[in-house]
Amino acid sequence: MLCRVSAHLFRQLARKQSTDASLILERSINRVQLLGRVGQDPVxxxxxxxxxxxxFSVATNEMWRSGEGESMSTGDVSQKTTWHRISVFKPGLRDVAYQYVKKGSRILVEGKLDYGEYVDKNNVxxxxxxxxxxxxxxxxxxxRDRS
Structure with missing residues (x-):
């Protein structure tokens, strides 16, 4: 019991000190897993x-059944393909990806999501x-290699 009270007081003290600090470090997660087919040879x-x-790009597909009765045997099947841009910066992985990733290959990509801006050739x-x-x-x- 005393140990639990001490731990609670310590957590409150640590929380109070961390809110007073100008830089608060906390753990967060930015992880992505994509399983799909390569849409273009890498550049x-x-x-x-x-x-x-x-x-290179990877396509993922989402499929669902809609319509009357939404059971497995009735209704229309719909599919949505989403294209994802993959960038590989890690030196060893970058070279392997460039050499062995080919259009149509099925791959699993793990990484993190990144948002950015750029100016295109029309200055947009x-x-x-x-x-x-x-x-x-x-x-x-x-x-293409399957026969």
Missing amino acids: MRQVEGRNPVTI RRQATTIIADNIVFLSDNV
């Missing part, structure tokens, strides 16, 4: 003064959502 780009990056400001990959799992051979 490697390098902006002057920065490390190169390998970029655009927003971009990107998955910054830190792991890629190759799940199958290229679709």
Whole structure:
């Protein structure tokens, strides 16, 4: 009992001190897992003064059944495909992705979600959502290689 009261008092004191500090550090999570097919062969780009990056796209599909009776055997099947831009900055993974990721391959990408802005060739400001990959799992051979 005394131990529990002491722990509670310590937590309150720590919370009070952390709110007084100008910088509050707390844990958060930004994790993404995508399982899908590669939409284009990767390209490697390098902006002057920065490390190169390998970029490709992955398609994920969501399917659902709608209509009367919404049972498994009746109703219309609908599908939505979502395209995701993948950027690989990690030096070893970046090179492996550039060499072995191929259009049509089935892969699992793990990473974090990143939002940014850029100015296109017409000087229009655009927003971009990107998955910054830190792991890629190759799940199958290229679709074109199947016979």
